[in-house]
Amino acid sequence: MINKIVRDMAAAMEGVRDGSTVLIGGFGAAGQPDDLIDGLIEQGATDLTVVANNAGSGRTGLARLMELGRVRKIICSFPRSAGSVVFEELYKAGKLELEIVPQGTLAERMRAAGAGVPAFFTPTAAGTKLAQGKEVREFNGRPHVMELSLPGDVALVEAWEADRWGNLTYRRSGRNFNPVMAMAAKLTIVQAQNIVELGEIEGERVVTPGIFVNRVVNVRRGAPWA
Amino acid sequence: MQPWSRTQMAGRVAVDIPEGWYVNLGIGIPTMVADHVPPEREVVLHSENGILGMGPAPGKGQEDAWLINAGKQPVTLHPGGSYFHHADSFAMIRGGHIDLCVLGAFEVASNGDIANWATSENDSAPAVGGAMDLAAGAKRVWVMMEHITKDGRPKLVEACSYPLTAMRAVVRVYTNLAVLDVTEAGFAVRDLAPGVTMEHLRGVTAAPLADARETVA
Numbered sequence: 001m002i003n004k005i006v007r008d009m010a011a012a013m014e015g016v017r018d019g020s021t022v023l024i025g026g027f028g029a030a031g032q033p034d035d036l037i038d039g040l041i042e043q044g045a046t047d048l049t050v051v052a053n054n055a056g057s058g059r060t061g062l063a064r065l066m067e068l069g070r071v072r073k074i075i076c077s078f079p080r081s082a083g084s085v086v087f088e089e090l091y092k093a094g095k096l097e098l099e100i101v102p103q104g105t106l107a108e109r110m111r112a113a114g115a116g117v118p119a120f121f122t123p124t125a126a127g128t129k130l131a132q133g134k135e136v137r138e139f140n141g142r143p144h145v146m147e148l149s150l151p152g153d154v155a156l157v158e159a160w161e162a163d164r165w166g167n168l169t170y171r172r173s174g175r176n177f178n179p180v181m182a183m184a185a186k187l188t189i190v191q192a193q194n195i196v197e198l199g200e201i202e203g204e205r206v207v208t209p210g211i212f213v214n215r216v217v218n219v220r221r222g223a224p225w226a
Numbered sequence: 227m228q229p230w231s232r233t234q235m236a237g238r239v240a241v242d243i244p245e246g247w248y249v250n251l252g253i254g255i256p257t258m259v260a261d262h263v264p265p266e267r268e269v270v271l272h273s274e275n276g277i278l279g280m281g282p283a284p285g286k287g288q289e290d291a292w293l294i295n296a297g298k299q300p301v302t303l304h305p306g307g308s309y310f311h312h313a314d315s316f317a318m319i320r321g322g323h324i325d326l327c328v329l330g331a332f333e334v335a336s337n338g339d340i341a342n343w344a345t346s347e348n349d350s351a352p353a354v355g356g357a358m359d360l361a362a363g364a365k366r367v368w369v370m371m372e373h374i375t376k377d378g379r380p381k382l383v384e385a386c387s388y389p390l391t392a393m394r395a396v397v398r399v400y401t402n403l404a405v406l407d408v409t410e411a412g413f414a415v416r417d418l419a420p421g422v423t424m425e426h427l428r429g430v431t432a433a434p435l436a437d438a439r440e441t442v443a
Contacts, residue, residue, distance in 0.1 A: 027275040027312075028298035029291060078353040091351055098351055103274065104316025104359030111313040123362045124320060127393040129344075130358065160292075172309055174292035176275050179311040207311075223291035 004166040005195060005216045012036065012189050012217040013043035016154055020045060023110065023152035023181040024052040024062060031174030033158040033191045035219040037061045040156070046070040051110070051150060053103065053177060057083035066090055073097035075150070077106050102130060107180050109150035114183025114212070119148050155185035159208070159216075162192035163199075166213030167206045175207065182212040191219040227421040229373075229402040237262040238417075239328060239370055239400050243269050247325040248318075250274065250360055253297040256328040256370050272324055274356040276315045279307025296356065316356070320363035327364035329357065331371050331396075333386045336412035336433040338396045340369065341388035352389075361392035373401035373430055380432035382406070382413060403427060407438065414438035 006012050013036075016022075022040070026032025041064060048071050055076050056063030063086040065071055079087055079098060090096040101109070102124050112120055121144035125131045135146040157178045160171040168190060170178055182188045195218045230238060232255055240262035243249060250272045251257050260282065263269045271280040273295045280295060281302035289300035303309075318324055331342040340361055344352035361367055374380055382399065399406045404427055405417040414436040415427065424437055 028294055030275070030294050030298075031292065078355045079351050080353045087351075100352070100354055102354050102358040103312070103356040104320055104363070107312035107316050108320075122320065124359045124392075126362065128358060128390045130354065170309075171292040172290060172303070173273070173275050173277055173294055175309055175311050177312045180313045 003164045004210065004213060005162070005164050005218065009035070009039040009042070009217055012215050013039045016040065016043055016045040016187070018045050019047045020153035021049040021051065021151070023155040023177075023185055024050060025155070025157045025176065025178035025181050027053050027173070027176040030172075031158050031170065031176045031178050032061070033156045034061050035221060036156040036158075036189055036191045036217075037065060041065055041068065041070075047072050049073040049075065051075045051106070051152060051181075053077055053106070054081060055079035055084050055087035057081065059086060063087070066096065069095070071096065073099065075099040075101060075106070077101055077103035100130065105147055106150070107177060109147055110152070110177070110180040110184040113149035113151035114180065117149060119146055121146050150184065152181065152185035153187065155181040155188040157182050157188060157190045157208075157213075159190050159192045161194045161196050161201055162190055162213075162216045163196050163201055163210070164216075165198060166190070166210030166216055167201050168192070168208040168210075168213065169201055169205060170207055179208045182208045188213050188215070190216045192216050193220060227426065228419060229422070230419045231402075232258060233262075235370055235400050235402060238405065239368065240264075243267075243326065245269065248272055248278070248323065250319065250324050250327045250364065252327065252329040252357070252360065253355075254330045256330060257295075257297065259328055259370070272315075272318060273301070274312075274315050274319065274360070276310050276312060277301070277303065277307065278310075278318075279304040281307070316359050316363070319356070319359050322363065322365055324360075324364045326366050326368060327360045328368045328370055329361065331369045331381065331391075332388045333381050333383050334369050334371075334396050334399050334408070335383055335386045336408065338394040338408045339386050340367065340391045340396050341386040342391045344389040346388070357391050361395040366397050367392075367395045368398045368400065369396050370400045373403040373427075380430055383432040403430070406435070409436070411436060
């Protein structure tokens, strides 16, 4: 019997290695797998490359992981925001590498990784400094920038419902980066608000099919800002 | 001279959006446009974090932490609205399915170049977000901004001095002083705020201006 539901956080995080590339879902607080990030802090892996839309906020979650010196590099679209104090400190001190990627390119690079496409050409960023050093080709009379796929060793995903096969649904705009990250990583770990019986998520309603999911841990936590 | 207020600018943009368009409103002043679309006109708002048919802010106590806009403020969903993941959301943008994107900007050049994400070449950690995807991908990009900076420098220029967001992207600019089209020949003035003259506008614009206003009898 397939059962991807693990008993606790330690089991969910087992085997995450130093030096891993970790894809972390969420856009702001919505869809951000806060409990899995805490689990990763507890688990101890270090020298990580983190891929996330934002570079953490306040001093908890991703910001805490960074403050503990466990993140070598962050790849994101929007590093600097109102609460990104830890990022600013570390970046200014030269203790954190940064790669800025346009948001849609970031999503597509992970989708491509999950889909087995090693690189693609996009009009986004053509003629800007984010295209510097990248191959540019003209298609339909417009310059396009070559972008490489962005695979992860681990993805941390927040879902609303999950079954034991790892089929997932998401709540409202909490979906955001989670499905493409689930596709793009070798080890996809999910925190799910609700664990449901197999078949309860009808086939039409499945957003991320279980093939993209390795482990699910049940976290009933209420709203992320509660 | 009576420059348009931000509310009036938002209203000015909103009347020009036809029914049926799919529209992405950038963070900041462009967000205000949503409040000025006539209620009987169906315009579908897109938010790059995966929402089509985005509605206004919920009432107090009705907020849902999983339903936020690109500015991370709580919003609602209209009947007929939908949710999708980030790659699909940017496929809508990059794939040319979004009819209009309204953005703020630091500078717009007379060839349509836009600079709106980094304030200097030396800023090593600017936040680009979805600005480059939107500017390069939407069917048309309108910019909504003040005509000059706080310290009085023109924001409409011959060539952008700030790092570019996208090349030749902008087709129309709404400022507090005027509405201008970006044409093959450069900026063409379509409308002026009350009491603003072409002479005054030329004095606060660092690029040539054509007068393309419809002559009023």
